[in-house]
Amino acid sequence: NAGVTQTPKFRVLKTGQSMTLLCAQDMNHEYMYWYRQDPGMGLRLIHYSVGEGTTAKGEVPDGYNVSRLKKQNFLLGLESAAPSQTSVYFCASSPLSGGKNIQYFGAGTRLSVL
């Protein structure tokens, strides 16, 4: 049971390049989330999804897009990367279990934008 898998683990981009981060979960969870983690700022929610085919904006959505075409996958896209998007990105998933939004995190993607 792999849980939440993120690919790639590391990536270096040049300003203006695009890329897609993939998150896959095998726990049949309804909810999925993308966070970024920067020093001293905790985890900030970028986008989230409450089910297949649905997405919503989080706290810091600008510069990112997401898609959830399949229940098990949640993709995060950067159309034109900027140095301010250098960060560690975490995906998480959570089951639809009344009142208990426990989140399970992937290992993270470390992204540098030069």
Next chain:
Amino acid sequence: GQQVMQIPQYQHVQEGEDFTTYCNSSTTLSNIQWYKQRPGGHPVFLIQLVKSGEVKKQKRLTFQFGEAKKNSSLHITATQTTDVGTYFCAGGSNDYKLSFGAGTTVTVRA
């Protein structure tokens, strides 16, 4: 929007000593969760508190939820080197999201 503040940002502890980290929300929470992230790792769920005034223990860790459901604390007794990492509180409201505090990063002097 909901904001969760966590203090202190850093905690340097002598092995064997106790310490506490605190979490405060600007709004009433439906629940509070605590996560631990080891250096270079990812956040891992520790516990969830739901009831006003609730206290839960996990071995040397004691978690408390305030009466007004706006604050929480994590107390660790007899700190060990295995306690090293960053502890996050996360406030839940009546939706699908959590608001994470900035975390308390714990280092231990042997």
